[in-house]
Amino acid sequence: MNNLDPQLNILWLSDIHYDENYSDKQYHSELKKYLDSFKLYLKNLDVEYDYILLSGDIAQNGDENDYNLFYIDILKDILELFPNAKLLVIPGNHDVSRNGVSFINEFIENKESRDTFLKKHRDDFYKIFAPFSNQFINNSSISMDSSITYKEHLLYGYVLDKKNKTIIILLNSSWYSVGDIFLTHYINNDFHNTREAKLVIHDIKKITSEYGFQTLGLDVLAEIDGIIEILNNYPEYLTITTMHHPINWFIHKDQITRDEYKFHQIKKFTDLLLTGHEHISVEHPFEYINNGKILHIKAGCFMDFSKENKELNGINPFKINNNWFSTLEINTKKRTVRQDKHYYDTVNNEWVEYENKNISKLNKKNTIQISENRLNNIKGELKNNSLKIVQHLFKDDAIREINQSVYRYKKNIIFFTADDFINISHNEVKDLFQSENFEKLYVVFVDLFNNISEKYTIANDRLLVLNTIKNDYDFKFNIFRHDFFSNLTKDEVINYGNLAFIAKIVPYWDIEHLNC
C-alpha cells in the first residue's frame, strides 16, 4: 500500500573511484560478479527511487575512460532499473582531469585569494572538470527542473522539485583539488631545480593541502544568487545540500556562520547535508551540525578495493574492503529521514542491510509563512486551470467538461468553485441530474479562493490555516447539501433523495506543481 505522506527516495552512491584499469579481463570478471550482485540486490529492494545521487569521486583519475567504463558497468543498468529516477552528480577531488589545466604557472605565482583566482579563471576551472561534465551532461536522467548553471556543467546549481516540495542544492567543493596535476607539472618542468628548497616546500604545501583549504567559491560565482533567491521563495520546501567534502575541509569563511558569506545563507535553509570523501565506515553515525539545525550524513565508499597486495597489470588483485551505500527515505511532510545502509558482507559474499536503522528528524518545519506574491501568483494561475486541478484530484484525464466550472467524471458531476462561497442553485443540480443522470456530486474548493487564505502570509502554521478554511468550506457545503435535501418535495425525494454530495478541499501546496 502506498505511503500517505509524500516520500522522497534517494539511492546514494559515493566515492566510486571507477578506474579504466578495471577493464583488465581477469579483474573485470571478478568485478562484474560484485556489480551484478549489487544490481540484483538493488532490484530486490523494490523501491522506486526519485533520485540517484553520486556525490563525487565517481572516477579514480577524472579521465574520460574512467567515466565511460563506469557508465557501461554501472550507471546504465541502474538507470534502466529506475527509469523514473533523476540523476544528481557532483564532482569530487578525483573527478579533476589532469589534462585540462592550462593555468598552472599562473596559479603557482598567484598572490590573490583562491576565490578571486577562481573567479578570474572560471572557464579554465570548468575545463579541468570537462570529462566529468561531458560524461553526464547529455544524460536524459538529469532533471529538467535543474537550474541553468547546473545543466551547463553539472558542477553546481540546484534542482527545484515542486512535486516533492524539495530543493536540492548541488555544490562543487573540489575546485582546487589539483594536487596531483600540480606535482606532475612541477616535476615535468623541473621547477624544483630552479627554486630554493624552502620555496618548493611552501609551494607544495600551498597548492596540494586539501584539509582546511577547499573552497566552494560561492562568493565569486554570480549565479549563486539564483540559488539563494529560490530558497527564499520556497522557504517551506525541504532543502538538501550535497557536496563532496564535509564542511571541515573548507577554508575558514565557508565554515563560519556569518550572513555576508553565501554558503552561510544556503546553510540557513539546509535541512539535510549529504557529503562523501571521507570513506567513513558503515558504523559511523549521522550528526547534527550548525547548532543542531542541519542533519549531516556522510557517505562511505561504494568501491573500496584493497591496495595492499602486489600490483597486477597496474592494479591490485580484486579484494573487497569496506564497501557500502545508502538509501534515503525522506518523509517530506513529517520531515524525517530514514537512512538504510547496505554493505557487502565479505564473509558471506552478499549484500546485506545494516541492522541499525536511523530515523532522524529534520529541523525545519514545513508550516511556515509564505509570501503574498507567491500565493497571488498561484491563485492567478489556478483560476483558468480548473480542468487540470480536477484531473489531478481524480487522478484521471478522462474528464469531460460540461461548462467552465462543471465536469463529468465517470458517474459523477464535479463543480469547481473558485470562490469563497457556493454558487450552485438547487435547480442547476436537478437539471444536471435530468441531463447527466449522475450518482455523486462533488464540489471542489481550492483553499486560496477562501478569504481565510490571507492568513497564510502571517500564520506560523499553515495546517492550522487550512483547517480553518476546511471548517469554513465544510460548514458552507453542509448547509448547501442540507438545504438541497431538506427542500425536496415528497416527489423529488424519490428522484434526488439518494444522491451523494461530497466536498473536496485542495490546499495550494498540493497543486502548485501542476504548472498552472
Next chain:
Amino acid sequence: MNINTSKNNFGYDNIDIQYGVQIIFSTVPNQKDIDFEKDIEKNYFEDYKGKIDSKEIYLYKPLKFYMLGDYDVCYITLINNFKFSHRLFEPKDKTDNTVYNAHSFQSYSGFALNESDKLKEIFSSTDSTYFVGVINLKLNNGLLIGNGLKYIESVYNYLKTELAEIPFLLTQTFSWFDLSLVVFIDDPKELAAILAKLRFATFKDLKNTNDLKNSLYHSIIKEKKAIKNTSLFADTHTYFGFNEKLISIKGLSNTYIKGFEKHIKKNNIELETEIEWQVKPGHILDLEEILKSHSYLKKYFSFDERKISLGKCDFLLQEISTEILANFHLIRYIHRKQDCNLFLHIRKVRTYVFLNGNNIKSNQVILKKDVFCWDKELDKLAVKSKDFHEIDKKLKTLKISRQVRIKILKIFSNYNNGIQDPIQFPYFLDFTIFIKNLINLINEEYFISNSQVNSIRELEIVLNEHIKVFQEGYNVRFLNGYQFENISDFDLDFNSSIQQLLTSYGTLVYEYGKLFYKEKTNLYGPLIQLNNIDTNSNYRSINYSIHHLTSPEFVFSTLLKEILNHLKIDNKQLKNELEVLYLNLNTFLEVVNESYLDDMWENQLIDFDYLIIDSIRFITTFNCDFSLFEHWFWSYNFQNPSLFDTSGMFNEDHLRKEMLRIMLIKKMFNVHYELNSPIPELYTYWDRHYSKINKISEDIVNAVEQFEFAKIINAIVLNYLDNFKNSFNPNLDVLNYASKMEKLKNISSQVNQKQINKLSFLFNVSTSNSLNILEVEKLIFETLNHHFTENKLKVTLLKRNWKTGSVLNNYNDLNKDILYAIDQTGGVYFYDNDKINSYFKSNAQCLLSLIDFSFIKKKEFILEHRSNE
C-alpha cells in the same frame, strides 16, 4: 412479522405482548384561568398522537379518572413506544407567558398483559364504569424469584378466573411493584372484595403449582407444605377514582349524572372517607363558611366538630355520612367551578378512603410454624454489625477523613436497610457485589498500609468514586420506590420508575461477565447506571442512556464492550503487552512514519484497548459477521448525540476515531471488501479519510503483530467458549477461524443461515440446562440480526431540518421499508406506524426474556452469596 426465528426458553408461554401501558397520577394546580388538564391532554397526548400520525384510536388516547388521595387525576394510556413514557410531562401553552402553579406527578409504565382485543376494547370504549381502582401489586419475592415469568403468567390466569365478571387491565410494570391492576367498577364494594381476595390469595390458589417449583421458597423453606400457604402478593397499594365524565360533564341535570345519582341511590353505594384539609393558618373559619354556603357540600359536613390532625397540622372536618356524593360534589366543585374559592384558604385537600372490610371471611389460619420469616434469610446478605465496627476501625487506621468515612458507613447502613426488606430486597441485590468489593477494597488497603505508605488523597478519590456510584445507583432505583411511593416523579432521566429494567440488565451483565471473569479475586458485578453523555463504563458501573433500557438492541450491541472495558485490570498478560506497546509508542510511530497517524495519536483518537475488545466482540457477539458488526457499530454511534456537532454533522474527529476502530477489525480479520460510508451524510468525511485510515490501520495491524495480542484474544475467546463445555477444539486458532468465517459469510443470507453459522462450536451445543446464558447469547445474536435484516442491511439516519430540528417527513416514503431510522438526538425513529408495532413486539419479547432471566437467576445469586457468608 415473526420476531425471532426461534423461541427462546425465556418469556411468557401464552401471553402475546402487543402494547404497553403508561399510568400517570398527577396533581392539578388550582388556577381557574388556566386549564392545566386541557393543556396536558393536548400537548402530552394529542400532539404526540398527531406527530406520529397514529391512526389507531386506542393508542395514546388516555382514559382519565379523578382520584381521591394524593393525586387529582389519573391518565391510563395504551402505548406502543416506551420513548413516549419518558416525554416531558408538563403543559406547554405556547400562546402567552403562562406559568403553571406547582404540580407534581408520578407515573409508571410496562407491558399490557391483556389480550390485544381486550385492550383495544378498553381503550376505545367511551362507556366506562363510574369508578376505577388501581391496585399496584408486589408479588411475593419468594415465589417470583426462581420461577420468573411463569409465576406472573400463573397469577394472571388466577386473576382472569377470579375477576371473571370485572373488566380489568393488568400491566407488568418496570417499577418496584411487579403488576398494576386497574379494575373498572361501579361500586367501591367491588374494590373491597377484590382487595380482600388478593390479600388472602395463596400459592395453592394457583392452578399449575407443579410447574412453579423452582422458586426461591422451594430452595430455602424446608417444610415444603408451608409453601402452599404463602401469599401470592407481598404488598398492595390501591388508588380509587371517579370516571372523568362524572366531573367534566356540565350541569347536574345531564342524563349521565342523573343516571349516576340513580345508580348510587338504587344500589345504596357508599364510600367512607376522611377529608384532610391543609388549611392556611387562621383560615379554618373561612373554609367552613365556603362549605356552608355550597348548596350540596353543606349537607355533608358537620361543622360542630373539627379535628386537628398532627403532623402537618391539618384539619379534619367530620363528614356527616358515608355518602359518595360528598366526594363527587367536592371534586366537581374543585375542578369545575370557576368561582371555587377553596384555595384562598387551603393549600391542599387530601381524601383518605376506607373500604368496608367486614366482608372478608376466611377459614384459613396460618400456623406459627408455617409463617415464613424473611429476616433470617435476608440477614445473610447484609453487612454484620461486627463488620461495621471493623470497617470503621480500618478506615480510621487508614486516616480517611471523617466525612468520607461516615459516607462509606452510611452506604453499608443504607444497603442493610434495603437488603433486609422483604419487598424491595431484589433491587438491593444489585448492590451486593458492589458492597463486597468495597469491603474488599478497604481490607486490601488496610493490609497494604501495614507495609507501605500510600497517599490518602488517592484512596479518598477511589472511595469517593464508590460513594458517587452508590448515590446515583441508589437514586435511580429508589425514587418512586417502595418507601417513597407518594413522592413526585422528579428524576431528570425518566418519568416512570425503572427498577425492573435496571436489575434485569444488572443480572445480564453479571451473568455475562462471569463468562469472562471466571477466576477473579474481585467479584464482577457493576451497577447499571443512567448517563446520557458518557456511556463509558468501569469496574463499578455501566452507564446506559434511558432509551437504551427499552431498546435492548443497543445494550446488546455494546454489552461486551462495556464488560471488557476493564479487561486489562484482570488480564495481567494483556496489561503488560499494552504497557509495553504504549512505552514503545515512539518507535512504533517512527516505524509507521505517517504524519496522519501521528496526528491521530496526538489528538487522542487512537485507543489500542479497543483493538482487543472489538476483536473479541466481533468473534463472539457478532459471530465473525463483519457486516453485522459494521451495522451495529455505526448504529450505536449515530444515536449518540454527543458525537455530533451543533451543525447537525457527525463530528469529524469522532468519525476518524471510529473509522480507525472498525478498519482495524477489518484488517485484523482480513475482510477484503472495501467499506463504504455508512450514511450519505458522511460521504465528504469518508472520502477525505478512508484511504488514509485504511493505510494506517494496515500499518498498525502489521506493527502490533510483534505483540502477543492475537494469543491473548485467542485465550480469552477459548476461555469464554469453555463455559459452554462443548466440542470445540481447545487448540483452535480463533482469529484464523474468524477470518475464514467472515469470508464464507454471505451478506444477504437470512437469519436462519446465519444462525447455522453462529460460531458452530457455540451454537450447536446441547446443554442439559436450557435456562442458561447460552439462551441469552442466542437472544442477543438473533435480536441484532433481526434488526439488521429488518433495516434492509443498512443504517439510515433520521433526516431532520437543521434549523428547526423537526423531522423531514418528505422522506417517509423513501424509507418506509426499513424498520427504523437512527435518531441522532438519541434512540430510533419510525417512518412507518406498522413498524412501531413490530418493533415494540420484538423488543417486548426481548425485554421480557431478560426480565425472566433475571428473576430466575436471582435465586442462584442469593443462594451463592448467602452461602459465602
